[in-house]
Amino acid sequence: GESVGLHLPTLSVQEGDNSIINCAYSNSASDYFIWYKQESGKGPQFIIDIRSNMDKRQGQRVTVLLNKTVKHLSLQIAATQPGDSAVYFCAESTGTGRRALTFGSGTRLQVQP
Amino acid sequence: NAGVTQTPKFRVLKTGQSMTLLCAQDMNHEYMYWYRQDPGMGLRLIHYSVGEGTTAKGEVPDGYNVSRLKKQNFLLGLESAAPSQTSVYFCASRQQTGGSYEQYFGPGTRLTVT
Numbered sequence: 001g002e003s004v005g006l007h008l009p010t011l012s013v014q015e016g017d018n019s020i021i022n023c024a025y026s027n028s029a030s031d032y033f034i035w036y037k038q039e040s041g042k043g044p045q046f047i048i049d050i051r052s053n054m055d056k057r058q059g060q061r062v063t064v065l066l067n068k069t070v071k072h073l074s075l076q077i078a079a080t081q082p083g084d085s086a087v088y089f090c091a092e093s094t095g096t097g098r099r100a101l102t103f104g105s106g107t108r109l110q111v112q113p
Numbered sequence: 114n115a116g117v118t119q120t121p122k123f124r125v126l127k128t129g130q131s132m133t134l135l136c137a138q139d140m141n142h143e144y145m146y147w148y149r150q151d152p153g154m155g156l157r158l159i160h161y162s163v164g165e166g167t168t169a170k171g172e173v174p175d176g177y178n179v180s181r182l183k184k185q186n187f188l189l190g191l192e193s194a195a196p197s198q199t200s201v202y203f204c205a206s207r208q209q210t211g212g213s214y215e216q217y218f219g220p221g222t223r224l225t226v227t
Binding site: 032034036041042043044045046049089091093099100101102103104105106 | 144148153171203205215216218
């Protein structure tokens with residue numbers, strides 16, 4: 001089946017730097033994408049989402065970029081903090097009502113003090 | 114609001130035993146989901162429900178059954194547990210319509226089958 005994957009399994013950054021987490025998707029029919037953050041021992045938490053009719057969407061300290069031409073998604077975190085250390089998942093959805101999400105395998109972000 | 118809650122938090126089963134995981138949500142969401150997460154991997158969808166009395170298969174449904182008798186509850190059953198079902202199980206819910214398709218997740222149930 002179609003899958004969502006990530007380029008980098010682990011990303012290590014210095015506190016205060018900007019982080020960029022990448023995600024490639026293979027289903028060209030996907031029209032909704034979402035990023036989740038998962039801290040150790042907890043369930044995933046919503047970060048930001050984007051529809052396929054947009055190229056960019058900004059939240060608080062986070063920006064998601066969507067490049068439909070190369071089927072690539074990225075999450076940018078500004079001024080990375082120790083509390084940002086977690087595993088980040090991208091997920092895609094398609095179809096009527098966008099009922100189901102297909103998750104990628106995740107990238108671990110480590111923030112060095 | 115408690116959001117999405119799951120019981121139990123931990124469980125150890127022997128091969129062949131059965132159990133039921135309970136998920137409850139107090140957000141009046143129509144859609145509910147069960148996922149499993151294996152070490153170092155993303156979440157895989159087991160079953161989901163788009164409303165009370167309805168269920169549908171996800172990516173990895175074999176060995177599991179579900180029921181949605183009440184809108185706020187979604188039960189996941191293992192009739193005969195196998196070591197391959199050792200995993201962390203997450204329940205999620207979301208509203209049917211609206212601007213976002215965000216799924217809200219529970220804290221997870223860690224299941225070990227020996």
